[in-house]
Amino acid sequence: MREAIIAKRYAEGLLSYLNETIGVEKGIFEFEKMAGIIENNPGIRKLLAGWQITAQEKQALSDNIFKEGFSEEIRRFLKLLINKKRLTYAAAIARYARAIYSQDKEAEAVVQTAFPLDDKFIEAIKEKLSKKLNKKINLRMELSPALIGGVRIVIGNSHLDGSIQRTLADLREQLTAIRIS
Numbered sequence: 049m050r051e052a053i054i055a056k057r058y059a060e061g062l063l064s065y066l067n068e069t070i071g072v073e074k075g076i077f078e079f080e081k082m083a084g085i086i087e088n089n090p091g092i093r094k095l096l097a098g099w100q101i102t103a104q105e106k107q108a109l110s111d112n113i114f115k116e117g118f119s120e121e122i123r124r125f126l127k128l129l130i131n132k133k134r135l136t137y138a139a140a141i142a143r144y145a146r147a148i149y150s151q152d153k154e155a156e157a158v159v160q161t162a163f164p165l166d167d168k169f170i171e172a173i174k175e176k177l178s179k180k181l182n183k184k185i186n187l188r189m190e191l192s193p194a195l196i197g198g199v200r201i202v203i204g205n206s207h208l209d210g211s212i213q214r215t216l217a218d219l220r221e222q223l224t225a226i227r228i229s
């Protein structure tokens with residue numbers, strides 16, 4: 049539980065920092081690579097997270113180890129983790145940052161119709177949703193004869209309902225709201 053809270057907090061900070069500096073995709077890729085090196089090399093992990101050397105020595109050592117192939121911004125974030133004694137959470141932070149970033153870039157959508165749609169129409173729906181939401185859309189098609197006709201799209205908690213069933217329900221509500229005197 050504690051690891052998840054710490055990982056979330058630092059991952060959100062990392063994403064914010066990367067967004068202002070080198071870019072999120074590049075930064076996450078580099079940090080995942082760095083966290084993997086630390087995780088898979090117990091000697092490096094022990095030196096950078098242990099108490100045998102000072103924080104300044106750890107920072108100098110981390111600069112030497114990660115000077116090739118890693119940006120200054122990622123090395124600065126590693127130094128922050130060293131200073132705050134959070135290096136043991138590096139892999140969890142990397143996983144959490146990737147999950148948050150992926151969640152923001154993709155969305156699942158369910159398209160419900162009364163009848164099967166042709167592939168061109170499905171692609172058109174996917175493209176329009178992708179442009180509107182600025183995300184990659186993964187579509188899943190469902191047949192729902194109760195809709196009578198039209199389309200209902202569900203994305204997370206959002207519903208776009210252009211079905212005949214919805215139109216008839218709206219018309220029913222309007223008619224029952226009319227008072228006859």
